[in-house]
Amino acid sequence: MKQENKVATKPLISYETLLTQFKQLLRSNNLKFTKQREVILHTLYTHPGHFTPEELYQLIKKESPELNTGIATVYRTLSLLENAGIVTSISFGTQGKKYELGIKAHHDHIICTNCGKILEFFDEAIEKKQERIAKEFGFIMEDHSLKIFGICPECQKEGKS
Amino acid sequence: MKQENKVATKPLISYETLLTQFKQLLRSNNLKFTKQREVILHTLYTHPGHFTPEELYQLIKKESPELNTGIATVYRTLSLLENAGIVTSISFGTQGKKYELGIKAHHDHIICTNCGKILEFFDEAIEKKQERIAKEFGFIMEDHSLKIFGICPECQKEGKS
DNA sequence: CTTATTGCAAACGTTTTGCACGTTT
DNA sequence: AAACGTGCAAAACGTTTGCAATAAG
Numbered sequence: 001m002k003q004e005n006k007v008a009t010k011p012l013i014s015y016e017t018l019l020t021q022f023k024q025l026l027r028s029n030n031l032k033f034t035k036q037r038e039v040i041l042h043t044l045y046t047h048p049g050h051f052t053p054e055e056l057y058q059l060i061k062k063e064s065p066e067l068n069t070g071i072a073t074v075y076r077t078l079s080l081l082e083n084a085g086i087v088t089s090i091s092f093g094t095q096g097k098k099y100e101l102g103i104k105a106h107h108d109h110i111i112c113t114n115c116g117k118i119l120e121f122f123d124e125a126i127e128k129k130q131e132r133i134a135k136e137f138g139f140i141m142e143d144h145s146l147k148i149f150g151i152c153p154e155c156q157k158e159g160k161s
Numbered sequence: 162m163k164q165e166n167k168v169a170t171k172p173l174i175s176y177e178t179l180l181t182q183f184k185q186l187l188r189s190n191n192l193k194f195t196k197q198r199e200v201i202l203h204t205l206y207t208h209p210g211h212f213t214p215e216e217l218y219q220l221i222k223k224e225s226p227e228l229n230t231g232i233a234t235v236y237r238t239l240s241l242l243e244n245a246g247i248v249t250s251i252s253f254g255t256q257g258k259k260y261e262l263g264i265k266a267h268h269d270h271i272i273c274t275n276c277g278k279i280l281e282f283f284d285e286a287i288e289k290k291q292e293r294i295a296k297e298f299g300f301i302m303e304d305h306s307l308k309i310f311g312i313c314p315e316c317q318k319e320g321k322s
Numbered sequence: 323c324t325t326a327t328t329g330c331a332a333a334c335g336t337t338t339t340g341c342a343c344g345t346t347t
Numbered sequence: 348a349a350a351c352g353t354g355c356a357a358a359a360c361g362t363t364t365g366c367a368a369t370a371a372g
Contacts, residue, residue, distance in 0.1 A: 032326055032371050054361080070329040075362065093252035094337065096361055110298055121294055129287050130309055137271055137280055139311035146307045148291055153299035193346050193351055214337080231354045236337065255362065257336055328369065337360075344353065 015045050018086075018101075025084050036069045040077045041086075050090060050098035050118050053078055090118070090147070108145075112152035119152075176206050179247075179262075186245050197230045201238045202247075211251065211259035211279050214239055251279070251308070269306075273313035280313075 022041055026033050043060050044051070051059070056078070057071045078099050081087040088102035090109055098118070106127075107120040126146065134141035183202055187194050204221050205212070212220070217239070218232045239260050242248040249263035251270055259279070267288075268281040287307065295302035 030326080030372095034327065034371075036328075052361090068329075072330080072363080073328065076327085091252065091254045093254065093258060094360080097254065110295065110300060112300070113303060119298055121298070123290060123294060126287055126290050129284060130307075133282055133284060134271065134309050134311050137282070138314035138317075139271060139273070139309070140317060141309060141311040142274055143310040144308060145310075146291075147305060148295050148300070148302060149304040149306075150295050150300035150302040156299075156301060191347095191351080195345070195352060197353075215335095229354075233338080233355080234353065237352085255335080324372085326369105326371075328367105330366090330368105332364085332366105334363070335361100337358105339356100339358070341355090341357105342353100343355105344351105346351075347349090 015042070018045060022084075022086065025086075031080075035067055036073050037077050037080075039064045039067055039069065040074060041081070044081075044087065044099070044101045048101070050100045052096050052098055054096075056099070091145070108147070110148040110150070112155055113149050114151050114155040117152050117154075173266075176203070179206060183242075183245075183247065186247075192241075196228055197234050198238050198241075200225050200228055200230065201235060202242070205242075205248065205260070205262045209262070211261045213257050213259055215257075217260070251306075269308070271309040271311070273316055274310050275312055275316040278313050278315075 019038070019041065022037075023033055025031075026037075039060055040056065043056060043063065047059065053071065053074050057069070057074045060067070060069050060074070078087060078089075082089055082099070082102075086102060087099045089097040089099045091097050105122065107122040108126075110119045110121060111117070130144050131141060180199070180202065183198075184194055186192075187198075200221055201217065204217060204224065208220065214232065214235050218230070218235045221228070221230050221235070239248060239250075243250055243260070243263075247263060248260045250258040250260045251272075252258050266283065268283045269287075271280045271282060272278070291305050292302060
């Protein structure tokens with residue numbers, strides 16, 4: 001994972017609201033509100049974009065070194081947040097996953113295979129079609145993932161491979 | 162990777178043709194035609210479906226034990242075949258990839274999250290839409306991947322999870 | 323004071339690699 | 348003979364886990 005990722009849209013709700021939502025989630029599951037969990041959520045909020053667990057870990061290490069947050073906690077918290085629907089992930093196969101705050105509307109991704117930039121889009125017609133296809137096969141649809149890979153305009157200009 | 166995979170369509174060309182194609186590919190890249198490479202191709206041909214490298218390795222070990230093919234060779238050959246466009250893969254995140262002979266027409270996948278069954282479909286409208294979206298963003302589209310996850314009819318009946 | 327959470331390091335499963343030996347051309 | 352491919356074992360990679368120590372409720 002040496003690629004950059006810069007582009008993303010901004011979250012729609014205030015941090016205060018998000019934090020309240022998170023605390024309620026924890027309370028209703030008999031989980032505890034810890035400094036580590038908060039800093040992970042806060043870091044995701046203040047850095048819109050898509051991050052690997054490792055990237056997030058490095059960011060937190062730099063910005064809140066006093067917490068000494070371990071990478072295992074980053075993984076554990078990201079799982080927690082994903083199960084709760086607060087973050088979503090894109091999978092890059094063997095190269096791991098990238099996470100983003102998922103309080104935005106559902107969307108798919110278009111990814112530059114040269115610089116790793118991730119853009120987001122939503123297409124109602126495609127969404128509907130997928131539901132129709134699942135139904136056709138008799139599946140109860142749980143999830144779907146659509147990724148378009150290509151070379152972004154900037155990389156085309158730079159002529160980098 | 163404990164799930165089964167059974168469903169797949171059949172390849173469209175004869176093994177002879179495929180083999181010739183493969184040999185030409187090798188020759189034009191100064192690569193060598195080895196028994197191991199042939200048996201891997203042949204196994205993929207005679208077992209339509211989606212396989213992990215490990216599954217393929219086990220299959221070859223059983224069917225052609227005299228070759229003593231190592232799993233590293235399976236990985237290396239699958240990469241070679243994928244780069245050449247002869248096989249394609251679906252990624253399952255940390256759980257690895259599954260490969261299939263890619264001499265069929267392009268298609269997407271619908272995957273049962275309970276039993277791991279993989280079905281294939283093709284939707285012209287979705288394909289076109291994706292091209293349009295890539296163009297909109299100024300991308301040169303290289304590839305795309307669409308996966309629908311859900312519970313297949315059989316698993317719904319069995320009420321498993 | 324009970325229970326959940328943490329950091330650490332070890333374990334995990336998949337994939338890649340270095341290397342001496344073998345095979346293909 | 349030269350170059351490429353092989354099997355093996357070790358390493359690498361992202362991720363998960365067991366555990367004793369710590370912090371939250």
